[in-house]
Amino acid sequence: MALDPILEADLVAYVDDRLPPLxxxxxxxxxxxxxxxxxxxxxxxxxxxxxxxxLTAPDAPGSRALADLARRLQSGLGRRRRLDVLRRFAAVGVFVALGWLAHEGTGPLAVRESVASSAPPSFVDDAVSAHRTSLLRSEMDSQVETPGFDPAEILSATAIALPETPRGWTVRDVQVFPSPFGPSVEVALADRSGESHSLYGIRPGTFEVTKPRTALSGDLAAAFWQQGPVAYALVGPAAERDELGEAAERLARSLY
Incomplete structure (x- = not known):
């Protein structure tokens, strides 16, 4: 819990990316x-x-989306809180964009479908890298694995709550890695058949709630999701992509 109360100014600064990590x-x-x-x-x-x-999509089509966005901004600006960040973007960004439209005649600014269907967030790459590192560690006699860990201690030290280990799976190792917004945690796991997996938790610096979805990275797959300020990825063999997605759904539910 914060020692100082969370004020409206803190929420404005949070949206505007102006708060220090703590x-x-x-x-x-x-x-x-x-x-x-x-x-x-x-x-x-x-x-x-x-x-x-x-404002940054150079070849996004159609001014209709811009007009719709302007109406939404106007509605947003009428809210009780009247966020400073939206005021600046509405007053400057929209009129600059409208100026581009007037200058180009048709200069479309809608979001392209290829942009809208964004790639997996960067923390998925971090999770895959951590998984590959854990596989490397498991093959080194000099690197002692740490299967025992205290979830409450992990939460206290990293502000990352770990979901329950899937039934029948075993913990092989637990490691803490650095990340831009504080430490991240990787739990190396083995499923019932002994296949290596890992669960990765990180605070990505955003607050979102997303359902698990999957992505491939070479011979590996990751099922990833975010619950509030913490994001998770369950990594395993690419052939088990569907199973990873189902396991991620169960892990996400265990956090509620």
Missing amino acids: RRIEVEAHLAVHPDEAARIMADLRLRDELRLT
């Missing part, structure tokens, strides 16, 4: 127990990111 964690902890506020903040973050993408 205060971001405190704001996210506050949002985690205030779902109504969390929903509004997530909506503001989405609106901010959509406008940023609109």
Whole structure:
């Protein structure tokens, strides 16, 4: 819990990416127990990111999306909180974009489908790299594995809550890795057949709630999702992509 109360200015700064990491964690902890506020903040973050993408997509088609976005911004600006970040983006960004339209005649600014269907977030690459590292460690006699760990201690030290280990699976090793927004955690696992998997948890610096989905990375697959300020990825063989997705659904439910 934050020692200082979370004020409106903190929420504005959070949306505007102006908080130091420790205060971001405190704001996210506050949002985690205030779902109504969390929903509004997530909506503001989405609106901010959509406008940023609109202004940076050079060949995005159609002015209709821009007009719709402007109407949504106007509605957002009428909210009680009147976020500073939206005021700046609406006053400057939209009119700059409209100026581009007037200058080009038809200069479309809608989001391309290829952009909208974004690639997996960067933490998935981190999870795959951590998994490959754990495989390397398991083959080295000099690297002692640490199968025993205290989830409460991990939570206290990293602010990352780990889901329950799938039934029938065993923990082989637990490692803490650095990341841009604090430490991340990788739990090396073996399923019932002895196949190597890993569960990776990280605070990516955003607050979102997403359902598990899967992606391939060479001979590996990852099922990834985010619950509030913490993101997770379950990594294993590419041939088990569907099974990983199902296991990730169960892990996500265990966190509630």
